[in-house]
Amino acid sequence: DIQMTQSPSFLSASVGDRVTIACRASQGISGHLNWYQQKPGKAPKLLIYAASNLEGGVPSRFSGSGSGTDFTLTISTLQPEDFATYYCQQTYSSPPEITFGQGTKLEVK
């Protein structure tokens, strides 16, 4: 199984901050890495696919980078609606054995 490890697990920040969340895969996954945002009581929402591609309708302050084993999600200027939990997901395994990171909870400082 490919293990996904996010860091940090908890992050405190203020509106206007630049925030970076890291995700590391236990083996190379090329660019098969997606990022999701989840708010309490809601389903996850796709933000970034294939490591760096912004999903339609997602604000441009979100960006993703990385390849192989190390990936990052960056929020350039934090907005009030961005406080949520963020998950990375690998879709590299074949046959499919999709795994998620443990999540990063972004909280108000």
Added chain:
Amino acid sequence: QVQLVESGGGVVQPGRSLRLSCAASGFNFGFYGMHWVRQAPGKGLEWVAVIWYDGSQQYYADSVKGRFTISRDTSKNTVFLEMNSLRAEDTAVYYCARVKYSSYWSYFDYWGQGTLVTVSS
């Protein structure tokens, strides 16, 4: 617009069975693979199962293999998750999600709202 609506959750005793449904609308259901993902209370996301767009292949997480079965009925635009021999650790919100392929990348572009399954005596 694309909609995925789960149903069938509830409280069930350990060892019993439950069948979840996910009704799809707003897209050509027969063109898309479908997944189930679950989230235990206060925990992270766990992938459960996938079924190919044509129903020809299914794959499962080790934690549910041999107990859960994913299926689909294209005539009803619905994907199912049959859950047998339920355990307390199966307690979770269960989401269905559509998988989209772009070149050779894949990702879950639409999710349902989830249905809660509670396994308790």
